[in-house]
Amino acid sequence: MQGVKTPEDYEELIRVIHDRHDDMSKSYQKIAVYLTQNPNDVAVLSVNAIADRCGIHASSFVRFAQSLGYEGFKELQALFQRRLSTAAPGFEARIKALDIELGARTDRSEVGFLRDLVVRDIASLQDMLADISPKALSDAVTLLEKADSVFLIGQLRSAPVVEFLRYILTMLGKRCVLLDAGGGLATHIGRTIRKKDVLLAVSFRFYANEVVNIVDEAGRNGIPIIAISDSTLSPLAKSARVLFAVPEHEYTFSRSLAAPMCLAQALTVALAARLQKDINPRIPTVTS
Structure with missing residues (x-):
């Protein structure tokens, strides 16, 4: 991805990722998918937390950002943070709010599994309602x-x-x-x-x-x-x-x-x- 003009806003970044996706390595493709699917979480989580969720070492996220012309991941992350100021709450934020509303607890019973699935489904439906064009x-x-x-x-x-x-x-x-x-x-x-x-x-x-x-x-x-x-x-x-x-x-x-x-x-x-x-x-x- 050398020679690409460094994207200056979130929308431009996503366009560049889409244009270059097929030429990326498998690990970079996995990072690209996570970034595009979870923009709000990318804005608020540390690079180590993001790496853990993606199953790829944090250093790969840094190199991914550098391949796009950024000095490091924090500079790329700043685009997601600016976007977040006008975006709806992300998936994890919705789950936390629902957990609070419904009474969060650790429950490994059959009813507990049902509750966890219902909470995630509600959050997913809310995200879809906010994102679908x-x-x-x-x-x-x-x-x-x-x-x-x-x-x-x-x-x-x-x-x-x-x-x-x-x-x-x-x-x-x-x-x-x-x-x-x-x-x-x-x-x-x-x-x-x-x-x-x-x-x-x-x-x-x-x-x-x-x-x-x-x-x-x-x-x-x-x-x-x-x-x-x-x-x-x-x-x-x-x-x-x-x-x-x-x-x-x-x-x-x-x-x-x-x-x-x-x-x-x-x-x-x-x-x-x-x-x-x-x-x-x-x-x-x-x-x-």
Whole structure:
């Protein structure tokens, strides 16, 4: 990353990180993802605390900052601190506030696990509400409304999101096709998508290879793509016409789908409102 003009504000820094991401080393890519996903926490934590959370030595953060032209990490961190003066509270700050409100305690019982998950889901939903672009929502619903067919792909733990979308879109009378990994035909069916269709892809770290490959090929073919992922540095980002980055703050066994499922539901309710010309749309249900 030598020869790059040193970014003077947060927005310029993020642009440089995105432009240079593919040429970075694996450790620098991991740092870049953490910085873009957790800007408020980067502003207030020490470099050692940030390094611990990222799983990379603090010296690598210093070298990363120097590669962008800064004297050290503190100079880069100052951009995040200036941004924080006008930004909403970060994920950890929201969790702390919720812990106080709900009565923080260390509880390893079954109910304790439930409580911890609920607290994190509330914080994640609040972050998403603050960060999602109204224009991105509108653009995505427009693509869904105008598309002849909506093709859906999501594998591994993203599968429930696209299964939900298939159900609701079908109930709305929208022709949709799920690119199911079963049978090994997803890649081949993906090649039948036309430019008047839309591909809605969902994938989170660690990204399913087939999903990434199908999105890459569809992007090269000029197919409109709506992507739900965990970062603006996701492999889906470069091909997406509309990208929803829903950050995941812990890569653990208990990662929740509450935020992406809520986003999927919001898209379908907004689509229903347009299709039904009604400010209080009703999504039909299957009755016995």
